[in-house]
Amino acid sequence: MSTEVRPDTFAMVEGPGFLRILRRELLLAYRQRGDLANPLLFFLMVLALVPLGVGPAPDMLAALAPGMIWIVALLANLLAQDGLFRGDFADGSLEQLALSPQPLYFGVLAKVLVHWLVTGLPLTLFAPVLGLMLSLPESGYLPLLLSMLLGTASLSLLGAIGAGLTVSLHRPGLLLPLIVMPLYAPVLIFGTGAVQAAIEGFAYGGQLAVLGAMLAAALALAPLAVAGALRISLSD
């Protein structure tokens, strides 16, 4: 039996549409505090396997650190994507959101923003600690933080497209990772590129600029695709 108490109407909290959904989502996230630690635990768990798998030699770990941290952050983000719309789809509030007079775009944006606040942001803030454990060279910390700050937001937006497309499926299984992974790849390339460049003593502003551009494009376009995907899933 689910002990979760869901705010059943959007009218329960006051304010304009976008903020109302934002507050509802934050409230939901707060009521399921236990789930908040899941991506972080996954992050820690998988990275603890790296020294066990490749050996604890610090130079080896230092060479792997930027890539490993980024890959595991990406997987942790992917893990959290599946639940993004599932609860709302199951109890019908997604339908209400789609029927409401305000554009679905903003509803999606609010939900993705909260998703990022509870997964991407904690992962970003946690990443330097794991960098320390994997003996990431000193010059890599700032670019790691900055690239993950920009990159995880793009990941949340792109992943939401996959989540929207698969929300009506009973057993999405590997489908969500399969359709989202090719979209995640460019973010990973430039994210690790920034950290790698900084460690090797090069300027990393270019990679961060590309990540920023990706985020800007994703911010403008991804919610449209998500809204379209959700309307299709709702008509299934």
Next chain:
Amino acid sequence: MNWQWFHRLGSPRWFYQKTQAWLPWLAIASVVLLVTGAIWGLGFAPQDAKQGNSYRIIFIHVPAAVLALVGYYVMAISGAIGLIWRMKLPFVVMRAAAPIGAALTFVALFTGAVWGKPTWGTYWVWDARITSMLLLLLLYIGVIALGQAFLQERTADKACAILALVGTVNIPIIYKSVDWWNSLHQPATIKLTESSSIHPSMFYPLLVMVVGFYCFYAWSLILHTRQQILVRERKTRWVQQMVASGSTRLVEEGGKA
């Protein structure tokens, strides 16, 4: 401008009837072009100064890679047309294009690996072009898998169209990857705007092969689409009448089957 042809595209029956006349021509053109190109390229084109005979796989590798990328646009644009004008036929074309594109991408990757062994000394490198072609393969497989996951064909069509459209952002990156990142894969040798860096004696057989692959692609796409149309329209009268007559040719309205 007369838009009648465009509206007709919405009718699977019209498409089925029209294309049955094109099929033999496309089949002849692809066989003739592919056989000519293959004999010309494999037998008569000169050896490469550096790579010897091993370069000859280019006559399959390049056309397959070109069509793999073009096929993605065919799929995505058909999906967009289907979404915008809510037509049945473009969705069928889109769904038919996915497995063909995936197969061509695989052929490009496979021939690339075979070519890589004698020239680069390895079957696989994580190079920009190769990695991005692998992503293209995953995009195709994603569209196929998403299409199979839905119970309702209509929902599956629209979902695939959205995924295909979102995936198009990767295509220019794949196409330009060899120029943007200085990678192991050689830069494009055939250019439309400047003179190509490939000798005419090798370029012309390659051109024949590319055109042959285009014909072959169109042929298989139409065949696949026609087969899909029959499956989807199996409950309609025209399909049932045609099947009952024991033929796969659609006779004009009013004609005796």
